[in-house]
Amino acid sequence: MTELLHPRPADPAMPAIKGHLPVLLPVRPPRPVTAAELFTPGTALLLLVLLAWFSVGPVVAQAAGETRTPVALLLLKWTPVLAEGFAFNILISILSMLAGTVLGVGLGVLQVSPNRLLARLAWVVTQFFRNSPWLVLLFYCILLIPFELEILGTTVPFPGWIKAVIGLSLPVMAYMSEFMRGAIQSIPSGQWESAASLGFTRRQTMIEVILPQTVTRVLPSWMNLYAVLTMATPIVSIVGVNEVMALTRAALSSESRTDLLIPMYLYILGWFFLYCYPISRLTRRLERKYAVKL
Amino acid sequence: MTWTPDKPIISIKDVRKSFGAVEVLKGVSLDVMKGEVICIIGPSGSGKSTLIRCINALNDIQSGSITVEGQEVHDPKLDKLELRKKVGMVFQQYNLFPHKTALQNVMMAPVKVLRQPKAEVEARARALLRKVRLEGKENSYPGELSGGQQQRVAIARSLAMNPDVMLFDEVTAALDPETVKEVLVTIRDLAAEGMTCVLVTHEMGFAREIADHVYFTDRGVIVEHAPPREFFEHPKDPRTRAFLSQVL
Numbered sequence: 001m002t003e004l005l006h007p008r009p010a011d012p013a014m015p016a017i018k019g020h021l022p023v024l025l026p027v028r029p030p031r032p033v034t035a036a037e038l039f040t041p042g043t044a045l046l047l048l049v050l051l052a053w054f055s056v057g058p059v060v061a062q063a064a065g066e067t068r069t070p071v072a073l074l075l076l077k078w079t080p081v082l083a084e085g086f087a088f089n090i091l092i093s094i095l096s097m098l099a100g101t102v103l104g105v106g107l108g109v110l111q112v113s114p115n116r117l118l119a120r121l122a123w124v125v126t127q128f129f130r131n132s133p134w135l136v137l138l139f140y141c142i143l144l145i146p147f148e149l150e151i152l153g154t155t156v157p158f159p160g161w162i163k164a165v166i167g168l169s170l171p172v173m174a175y176m177s178e179f180m181r182g183a184i185q186s187i188p189s190g191q192w193e194s195a196a197s198l199g200f201t202r203r204q205t206m207i208e209v210i211l212p213q214t215v216t217r218v219l220p221s222w223m224n225l226y227a228v229l230t231m232a233t234p235i236v237s238i239v240g241v242n243e244v245m246a247l248t249r250a251a252l253s254s255e256s257r258t259d260l261l262i263p264m265y266l267y268i269l270g271w272f273f274l275y276c277y278p279i280s281r282l283t284r285r286l287e288r289k290y291a292v293k294l
Numbered sequence: 295m296t297w298t299p300d301k302p303i304i305s306i307k308d309v310r311k312s313f314g315a316v317e318v319l320k321g322v323s324l325d326v327m328k329g330e331v332i333c334i335i336g337p338s339g340s341g342k343s344t345l346i347r348c349i350n351a352l353n354d355i356q357s358g359s360i361t362v363e364g365q366e367v368h369d370p371k372l373d374k375l376e377l378r379k380k381v382g383m384v385f386q387q388y389n390l391f392p393h394k395t396a397l398q399n400v401m402m403a404p405v406k407v408l409r410q411p412k413a414e415v416e417a418r419a420r421a422l423l424r425k426v427r428l429e430g431k432e433n434s435y436p437g438e439l440s441g442g443q444q445q446r447v448a449i450a451r452s453l454a455m456n457p458d459v460m461l462f463d464e465v466t467a468a469l470d471p472e473t474v475k476e477v478l479v480t481i482r483d484l485a486a487e488g489m490t491c492v493l494v495t496h497e498m499g500f501a502r503e504i505a506d507h508v509y510f511t512d513r514g515v516i517v518e519h520a521p522p523r524e525f526f527e528h529p530k531d532p533r534t535r536a537f538l539s540q541v542l
């Protein structure tokens with residue numbers, strides 16, 4: 001199978017598969033644990049049970065005792081504030097995903113450039129950002145990016161959330177770069193050759209022939225990366241962004257109720273779960289779909 | 295030095311080609327006149343594919359010369375696009391673009407590379423698909439077509455560039471026996487219209503029927519060449535005889 005994915009132009013040992021394009025054979029690079037594997041119906045159920053237990057349980061227990069606002073009501077009370085913070089998490093995840101994807105596609109294409117120096121450089125950048133802790137990258141963005149910048153006489157402010165977007169887009173870029181490199185290299189050399197024989201330049205081949213074929217190959221990994229990124233967004237609270245975890249902490253300290261601690265964090269966990277779980281399911285579906293079709 | 299049709303349209307002189315330390319072509323020469331059909335046969339690994347890939351500069355060469363319509367193919371200053379407009383190539387594995395329909399596959403190069411008007415190209419592409427007997431398959435994706443159908447789309451796609459020469463590299467080798475014929479018929483039609491064709495093939499019957507000249511290669515050299523009748527009935531070299539006795 002590997003021979004068919006990377007056909008050597010003239011290998012007499014290469015079996016001729018009748019009626020099948022080598023292009024259409026499955027390409028499934030092994031991957032570490034995916035978000036989809038973490039999120040199973042089992043974990044979902046566990047989470048719901050826990051949430052129910054902690055928010056309703058104390059109400060029942062305290063029914064006879066002194067009158068304290070039930071935990072469930074407190075959660076309800078804080079929901080609008082927390083929801084606003086959560087929206088911020090989503091916004092940051094979407095923006096950094098977009099920026100990281102655009103940059104990553106470019107970097108991935110550079111990684112396979114025939115210009116050795118350029119390819120090497122792109123590889124180094126990719127490896128650097130892929131192997132740095134996200135938190136550290138975020139710290140560097142806070143330290144290195146000024147809070148405002150003079151561009152053509154106008155002062156452009158760089159609030160914390162923009163720094164957060166930049167900081168998170170760097171690892172996304174690096175992962176995307178690797179996905180793209182893998183996908184581009186998994187396209188049979190026959191595609192390059194037939195395009196060349198039709199007069200396509202390298203650049204035209206890349207844009208018209210190769211990149212469109214990488215979309216379905218990269219999509220599942222890309223979506224998985226998005227789910228992971230979304231779950232990582234709470235770390236941007238260190239930049240002073242009022243995202244959901246920062247607000248949760250604020251809410252907890254203003255209520256100063258120890259029995260609220262676990263239910264409220266569980267509550268937020270539930271939100272992330274509800275947002276990420278469908279994405280993970282869809283990723284799995286796409287993975288299966290393309291695995292069968294390809 | 296302008297080319298005129300009385301001179302060979304493809305002229306290969308003493309071409310040597312190595313992959314690393316392995317010399318694959320060890321001084322190959324052959325001429326093809328306009329409108330001629332030549333077949334190259336020979337055992338696996340003898341350098342047939344390498345030779346025809348050199349004609350459209352998909353492979354480079356170490357020494358010797360290849361000209362197409364008088365123009366040196368391995369001139370570093372060569373305009374590759376000019377060469378590839380003249381020389382079409384069809385591959386064993388079809389190599390269609392799987393994300394495009396049959397019609398789009400045929401239209402892509404004239405539109406994107408030659409920047410010809412889309413409407414005009416589309417009309418021509420439809421006519422070409424009709425010519426390779428694929429009417430009604432315009433909107434099918436390669437994955438939905440049989441091997442023989444895909445190969446005929448690939449032929450139409452090459453023809454859309456209006457080449458003067460067509461190279462076929464074992465274009466039926468990956469096909470089911472039943473579909474081999476439909477592709478061969480397409481090539482025969484082309485040859486009958488006067489297209490200059492260079493075919494690498496294992497279909498001896500077809501080579502005999504269609505070729506003006508047959509070349510037999512073995513281990514990087516042309517061992518023997520002759521018109522088909524003479525070649526198949528009175529092979530001179532023992533290596534040719536041994537090969538023919540195996541495949542016939």
Ligand SMILES: Nc1ncnc2c1ncn2[C@@H]1O[C@H](COP(=O)(O)OP(=O)(O)OP(=O)(O)O)[C@@H](O)[C@H]1O
Binds near residue numbers: 010313342464
């Ligand atoms: N890109 C390459 N790199 C290294 N060696 C190659 C390459 N392409 C071909 N070869 C070698 O060159 C030799 C000739 O190959 P070629 O494909 O021209 O043979 P062929 O006559 O077309 O064989 P077949 O009938 O199997 O297609 C073989 O030994 C092959 O392994």
Ligand SMILES: [Mg+2]
Binds near residue numbers: 464
């Ligand atoms: Mg070959």
